[in-house]
Amino acid sequence: MLIVMKFGGTxxxxxxxxxxxxxxxxxxxxxxxxxxxxxxxxxxxxxxLLAAAHKAEEGDEKQAQQARLEISKKHAEATLHFLEKSxxxxxxxxxxNRLLDEFEALCHGIRVLGELTPRAxxxxxxxxxxxNVPQVTAILNKAGISAQGVVATELIVTDNRFGSAVPLIExxxxxxxxxxxxxxxxxxxxxxxxxxxxxxxxxTTTLGRGxxxxxxxxxxxxxKADEVYIWTDVNGVMTSDPxxxxxxxxxxxxxxxxxxxxxxxxxxxxxxxxxRPARRDNIPVRILNTFMPDHPGTLITAESQENGKAVxxxxxxxxxxxxxxxxxxxxxxxxVAGRTFTAVARTETNVLMISQASSEQSIxxxxxxxxxxxxxxxxxxxxxxxxxxxxxxxxxxxDDTVILAVVGSxxxxxxxxxxxxxxxxxxxxxxVIAIAQGSSEFNISLVVAQGDADRAVRSIHQEFQLEKP
Ligand code: ADP
Ligand code: ASP
Ligand code: MG
Numbered sequence: 077m078l079i080v081m082k083f084g085g086t087x088x089x090x091x092x093x094x095x096x097x098x099x100x101x102x103x104x105x106x107x108x109x110x111x112x113x114x115x116x117x118x119x120x121x122x123x124x125l126l127a128a129a130h131k132a133e134e135g136d137e138k139q140a141q142q143a144r145l146e147i148s149k150k151h152a153e154a155t156l157h158f159l160e161k162s163x164x165x166x167x168x169x170x171x172x173n174r175l176l177d178e179f180e181a182l183c184h185g186i187r188v189l190g191e192l193t194p195r196a197x198x199x200x201x202x203x204x205x206x207x208n209v210p211q212v213t214a215i216l217n218k219a220g221i222s223a224q225g226v227v228a229t230e231l232i233v234t235d236n237r238f239g240s241a242v243p244l245i246e247x248x249x250x251x252x253x254x255x256x257x258x259x260x261x262x263x264x265x266x267x268x269x270x271x272x273x274x275x276x277x278x279x280t281t282t283l284g285r286g287x288x289x290x291x292x293x294x295x296x297x298x299x300k301a302d303e304v305y306i307w308t309d310v311n312g313v314m315t316s317d318p319x320x321x322x323x324x325x326x327x328x329x330x331x332x333x334x335x336x337x338x339x340x341x342x343x344x345x346x347x348x349x350x351x352r353p354a355r356r357d358n359i360p361v362r363i364l365n366t367f368m369p370d371h372p373g374t375l376i377t378a379e380s381q382e383n384g385k386a387v388x389x390x391x392x393x394x395x396x397x398x399x400x401x402x403x404x405x406x407x408x409x410x411x412v413a414g415r416t417f418t419a420v421a422r423t424e425t426n427v428l429m430i431s432q433a434s435s436e437q438s439i440x441x442x443x444x445x446x447x448x449x450x451x452x453x454x455x456x457x458x459x460x461x462x463x464x465x466x467x468x469x470x471x472x473x474x475d476d477t478v479i480l481a482v483v484g485s486x487x488x489x490x491x492x493x494x495x496x497x498x499x500x501x502x503x504x505x506x507x508v509i510a511i512a513q514g515s516s517e518f519n520i521s522l523v524v525a526q527g528d529a530d531r532a533v534r535s536i537h538q539e540f541q542l543e544k545p
Contacts (some may be wrong), residue, residue, distance in 0.1 A: 078260070080345045081112035081305040082270060082292035087366035088208060090150075091157040096210065096366045098158075098219045100307065101265060103369075105221055105533030110260050112295055113223075114210050114270045116288040117204025118150050122271075125179065129227055132183040132300065133192040140183035144176050147204075151211055157271035158215040168214045172207045179203050194238035195414060198272075199280045204227075205288070206294040213267045230255055232273030232294055234281045237424070241273055241281035243294050243353075249272075252298035260299075268295065289350035293361065297353035304354055306346065307366040311375030313338065313345055315389045315542040320530050323543035327388055329374065331380035334388060335361075337519040341428070341481030342393030351376065380485035386493050387540040388484035392529050395444045398474045398509060401455065402438035405467025411464075413439055423450045429479055429512050429521050434473035440510060441521060445475050477509060478529040481521045482536060488517040497522075500539035506532050 081101070087093050097113075116122075126141040131139040135364045169309045186192050203375035217221035222320070233243035259266050270288025273281050283290045289306055289322040296304040311320060312326035313335065332340070332355040339346040340384040345363060353360045401416050416439055420427060427445040431440055443451055452507055455471050462468040466497055488491045494513075497520060501508060510523040524532050537543065 077113075077302040077376050078110040078299060079100065079303050079305060080114060080292050080296040080299065080301045081307060082288050083116065083366060084288065084306070085116045085119040086309040087307050088115055088212065091154055093366060094154055094212070094215060094367065094444070095157065097307075098215060100366065100369050101216060102221055102269065105265060110509075112256065112260075112266045112268060112301070113212065113216075114207045114288055114292040114295065115205065115269045117208055118147075118154070121147050121150065121204035121207070122291055123287075124199060125200050125203055126197065128179075128285065129186060129192055129197055132186040133190065135187055135190070137183055139185045139477065140180055142181070145179055147207070148173070148176055155211055155214070159218055164218060167257045168210045168274070170525060175203050175207050177308070185235055195279065195327055196237045197281050198241075201282050201379045202269070202272040202280050202510075205271050206456075207440045209267050209269050213422065216265060216267065217228055222263060223263055223267050225254065225267045226259075226269075226380045228269045228272050228291060228295075229274035229278065229280055230266065231298075232283075232291065233276060234283070236275045236279065236281065238281055240284040241275075242285070243273060243290075244276075244313065245297075245353075247276065248294060249298040252295060256295075256299060256528040269339050283461060284347065286344065286347045289347040290353075293350050293353040293359070293490075294474045296359050299356050300357070301359060304359055304361045306350075306361065306363045308345060308363065309365065309367060311365045311371045313343060313376075313389070316533055316537050317343070318392065320392070320533050321537045323537065325482075325543070325545060327374055328383070329381045330374055330376050330388070331485060332376060332378055333516060333518055334380060334485055335376050337481055337483045337516075338389055338391050341479055341521065342391045343389070359366045369526065382486050384486075385542070386481050386484055386486040386490050387536075387542065388486070390483070390533055390540075391481050392533050392537045393479045393481075394526060394529065396441050396442050396477050396523070398440055398457075398477050398523055399448065399451060400438055400440040400472045400474075401459070401468065402472065402542045403462070403466070403468035404429070404437065404440075405462065405465070409462055409467055412459075415458055417441075420451055420452045423454050424449065425451050431509070431510050431512050431521070433498045442477070442479055442510070448473055474509070476526040477523050478526050479521050479523055480532055480536070481519055482540075483519050485518050494520060496539055497536060501533045504531055506535070
């Protein structure tokens with residue numbers, strides 16, 4: 077079998093975790109599988125890099141020096157543990173230090189210019205994965221697993237939307253096949269940087285926070301892999317965020333449709349776009365625990381398997397705003413919905429939920445709070461005449477809201493699910509601000525105030541008895 081396996085930040089975060097990685101890769105290798113390993117940066121490194129870049133823009137370079145020390149220490153400890161004072165360690169640390177020099181030089185430039193562009197931010201963000209590849213490659217080689225590192229800028233071609241670049245499938249397939257197939261044929265375990273790609277002109281991009289999951293499925297699809305494994309720090313996709321619901325437990329099976337709703341609406345365990353490449357070619361994806369590798373985790377395939385429950389999981393996505401375009405003259409204005417969303421689209425903002433009351437007096441939608449200023453500006457611009465004529469009142473928005481998504485293929489055609497859902501929230505005296513049900517009937521989404529979110533999630537979890545296996 078050809079397996080693309082991705083190890084997340086905690087799974088490569090220290091010597092104990094890295095020992096597990098060696099064990100896991102070794103085991104599949106012994107079974108005769110071909111393996112592409114996708115690695116994240118060591119736990120916390122990406123945050124350190126990005127925070128230092130932002131500080132540099134504000135005129136503070138010290139944070140970059142501090143971050144360098146911290147990052148360097150993490151790698152020095154890990155390499156010392158596995159490689160001792162060998163030539164291999166020296167080579168890995170030389171490369172890591174070279175990248176850290178680059179990091180400091182970039183932060184210096186940003187401080188001097190007083191400007192941090194999205195493009196520069198992606199270069200800096202990419203460094204954590206770039207540092208980890210030589211480290212993991214050397215550790216595997218030392219353990220007798222013949223490995224070779226590759227930087228994904230040579231494989232994954234993307235557009236130039238820095239910070240959340242979109243892969244260009246054909247170019248990626250061609251590059252990946254040409255570069256990786258010969259290495260696989262030569263019996264190498266290939267170690268690839270997660271999270272990053274490059275434009276057609278070779279400019280580094282990133283796939284969005286948590287993007288190493290996406291890298292794994294992109295490469296899985298490009299290589300026509302048999303399976304993609306996402307090794308992380310929990311026993312699979314759980315009925316809810318385990319940090320919010322203590323009783324949450326892993327779900328044995330999910331369909332592509334179900335996981336795409338869950339990851340889109342905030343289940344951090346998988347990047348929101350990551351299932352798409354796998355889904356297109358029907359590649360099974362497993363979410364597995366690096367620290368409990370014998371646990372079966374979650375298997376994700378095309379079919380939905382009923383587990384006797386209408387609802388399988390509930391998630392929340394925070395820091396959202398509800399934007400409302402409203403006015404007495406709305407009914408008369410032709411194409412106002414179209415113009416509203418065209419204006420939003422111009423800002424490249426991700427709209428997560430839309431609802432329109434049947435009175436047609438208002439349209440409201442939910443978008444990330446960080447994007448709201450540019451969205452409102454674009455709307456006021458587009459609808460300025462209607463606002464002047466008072467056909468539209470000013471555009472309003474409400475911050476500190478959360479979208480909850482209640483997901484499960486068993487909800488389809490089953491009456492009473494919404495009744496129970498709203499009943500549970502009512503008993504908790506939680507005010508529901510807006511509601512939407514996708515036509516898939518796999519998902520009911522609702523908006524509540526951020527302060528109510530955790531309580532709402534727990535009450536829904538309890539109402540649908542998700543704590544029971
Ligand atoms: P990695 O570094 O391996 O990519 P992440 O931190 O990105 O790991 O994602 C795993 C984390 O996602 C878990 O530790 C858990 O706290 C969180 N999480 C949130 N929602 C869920 C969920 N529904 N199922 C499993 N984990 C979840
Ligand atoms: N290191 C990147 C991040 O922290 C990508 C990832 O971990 O998947 O967002
Ligand atoms: Mg992640």
